Ligand SMILES: Nc1nc2c(ncn2[C@@H]2O[C@H](COP(=O)(O)OP(=O)(O)OP(=O)(O)O)[C@@H](O)[C@H]2O)c(=O)[nH]1
């Protein structure tokens with residue numbers, strides 16, 4: 389009996405020892421990453437990168453202080469002005485006129501202020517804006533805003549003039565998430581997140597970098613590529629019928645596809661995990677319900693097969709366009725010898741790209757997505773260092 393069982397017991401003891409050793413190794417491997425997992429948000433202008441940073445502040449830091457909220461008031465009021473100004477400015481070029489003749493003074497006043505805003509955001513100013521926003525000519529021009537440049541939060545703020553006008557107005561989280569300020573340069577946020585017990589437990593540091601997405605900003609990106617563990621590539625799916633703010637001859641979604649392919653193939657980012665946030669699902673759904681079709685801009689949609697409602701079909705179609713780029717034969721195979729070491733990694737492990745449908749202004753949605761993504765990033769890091 390002892391003779392038979394001896395080797396088995398020994399094997400079990402060895403298994404247990406090996407398992408303990410593996411646990412220790414995993415913890416050892418994870419520890420350096422506990423100190424800082426570096427994430428980089430990339431994507432075209434207005435795709436929602438900074439909005440995700442704001443959500444991390446709400447979810448994982450202490451949210452916004454009273455003084456930070458007060459600081460935002462001037463930007464929100466400026467968002468009101470740029471919204472109404474840009475709508476009115478585009479009425480004549482689109483051949484749309486005011487329906488209520490009493491609004492002519494207000495119209496002239498707002499345009500005279502120029503894009504920077506009025507000398508003072510006083511009662512008269514808000515009365516003008518309120519009256520114009522009720523004008524059905526102004527609404528018609530607003531509905532055609534894909535034909536010119538208008539911030540996504542125009543309707544949100546113009547619907548809340550009574551609140552924003554108050555002298556003691558303090559922006560809510562929702563207002564701050566909607567506030568639009570273009571990013572220039574590189575910003576960083578640090579936060580800690582609990583690691584699931586199944587993945588070694590403890591607390592982990594994240595450094596998240598935000599960059600500006602407009603063309604002029606992208607040359608700065610390379611400065612933060614070093615040591616990045618995962619890229620979050622943000623796409624505004626509702627952009628399919630809009631052109632770039634910085635180049636009105638280029639479709640925004642086509643620009644996102646070109647940029648994504650550059651990022652996917654960048655030899656500087658080959659070891660970084662890639663997670664695509666197919667963002668602005670709320671706005672996409674609204675556009676589809678209003679009768680817009682991605683097929684008018686991407687004819688391949690007309691023969692796209694899945695049987696589903698239009699919003700589902702559209703979001704799956706957009707995802708398929710990005711996914712197809714990840715399976716395309718890699719241009720980097722022709723790259724110089726300096727890329728040689730990356731190819732070895734690639735050949736031994738096929739590279740994965742993960743997709744999530746998101747609405748970055750919705751905190752619950754971002755909380756859920758972050759949970760999944762955290763798991764993916766940890767697995768990716770462990771895979772890359774050969775633990776899994
Ligand atoms: N409705 C809606 N609005 C969104 C969503 N994501 C972002 N926005 C809004 O879109 C606008 C642009 O978002 P930002 O986060 O500033 O975009 P960005 O990618 O940082 O833009 P750059 O700094 O120019 O690169 C803001 O007004 C956001 O509130 C979304 O999912 N739904």
Ligand SMILES: [Mg+2]
Pocket residue numbers: 437438439569570571598599600601
């Ligand atoms: Mg930004």
